[in-house]
Amino acid sequence: MNARTQLFELSMEGRQVDEAVASIFHSVLFYRSLGKFKYKQEGSYSVGTVGYQDVDCDFIDFTYVCCSSVHLDQTLKREISGFSEALRSTDSPGSGQISLEFFQKKKNRWPFQPECIPWEVWTVRLELIKLATEHERQICREKVGDLLTDKILYITEVMNRHDYLPKMPNQAELDLIFDTSYPDIQPYLFKLSFTTSSPSSTTMGNTMKKLIKETLSI
């Protein structure tokens, strides 16, 4: 099955990267997180309640809503700051992309690990710009805020289409669909990955390397 993919392309200052990526991914995860499932008996469960909070950005004129889960925020922040550091390092090409991938697991026979099948991928492709004056920074603050507004509206539109979501599993298979490691919230299984190579370098060699790497990792 092919995963749905969404791509956002943005250019901004280095210090805005963390907040911009977090605002997009948190907004997506807000939809893709449910309350904790509590099973009473097989076939019957109750769903917990998702809390939310407003987050103000420091370097962008923007506020977004995300799940009020400290652990989820930590996971996201850790991954995003890895990307941000790589992107902003001196030997970085100045552009890169980070993906939020939702997947479900499929059990394999014993010696093999379960197979991960992605069903939705959100990618943010970033290009860094350098600004000279404080005035330019102020304009950029607002501009990136406006761009993120468009992205949030687009995410809303996508969520409103009610596209494919993995079927609600029974208790035994809950871990194949949801990440149950969070104490307060139950997001669909997701992972983050990033590259800082410029997008034009997806040559045949790279693709082959990726293919081999992925095959070996299974």
Next chain:
Amino acid sequence: MSTLKLSMQDKKDLDKFTRFLALKAAQIIIQSRSGEKVSTKCKPYSSGTDWFNLAVHEVPEVLTETKKLLIGEIVNVTIPLCIEISLKTCDDELMVLEAWSLGILPEQSDPTMRVTYTIYNRMGILLKSLLSVSRVTPAYKLSRRQGPDSFIICYRIYLGEPQLHSLGDNYKHVRVGQLCTPVGTIHLSVSYRTKMTISPTHAGRDSIMLKSDHFHSDLSPRHARYQQSEETSKSLSDTIKVGAFVVNKPVTVNEEDFVIPDVPFSSLLTPRQTSPPPASAAETTSTKTASTIIAADSSNGNSERLTNDNTTSKCNSQNGSRRSSCSMTSANDDFIMKTPFAITNTNSDLGAFYRECQSAPQLQAFMEERTLAEQVGDLTKQLETFETNMRRYEDILSSLCQTENNN
């Protein structure tokens, strides 16, 4: 009808869900405009008030107000629930910023939709969309900046169509989301204002409006007039002035309208380029595509002004700002005033008479020589009168300051 297929229990559930959707949506919208950051906790076990697996605070005031509207019935099939967000300044000026509306379109229904599970979940998604969208419209930023000294954000809940005309020109419409139910499609949307200026007519009542461009020479019409009179060509048509408050909105008239058959004075209506030097005439003709006629204002009697198209484009600007009206008088003035019964030769007596009328007559004081003693005596007399009338002047001044400034 599709609703007939619904079991009683399903219908009851759907009504209940829709009712709670409306209650929660109202809470989310109004809380988002409170100016404070909202934060609610995740709960592993939902309680009775936690609908749609979403922890929404309940503001009692909002709850009672929404409940009052939805009493008995759920969101009416034809009349949507509307929440209007407006900005109120400390001078009690009100500006509507947003109109949120939640309604049902009965035409589009989906009888196959499972009421209990799918609809409940999708209502949760709709509320999440509402949370996300409510933070990105312009009113959110304004609401976070509100304060008793500047402005406050108010809300109004009512059953009825959103009043979009109160949102000004170029308002935007965003669809938050929709979901199909067996009784119709529930839709949630917002329309918001994009022009955030309060018009100057609503300026503070107790402050005297000062014209900031008073000494800005290139903005004043007087300057424009001087510039014009400096031009070397002094033909009658060049010296026509535009009254200060003339409505400069031109009325477009077809060229045929100017043609009056068998009128002896039809030569008056011929285009201007017959009189000025032929070199410049060639230029004007090239830009001239159609003629426009402007009804003269009362001060100019029954005379009419003709203007060619390139002038028209300038004064056509809709904003009617000071600058635009100036550009009309200063640049490329091609106004022609045709004197009734006159030939087009501008050096005639009539032309001279007009020019005389246009320049201010010499003051009598300068025409007759007076002795120094006469002048000084006059001055003291004047000073005396001023002093005796001082009380009156002060009264006038204070009354001017007290009256409401209608500027």
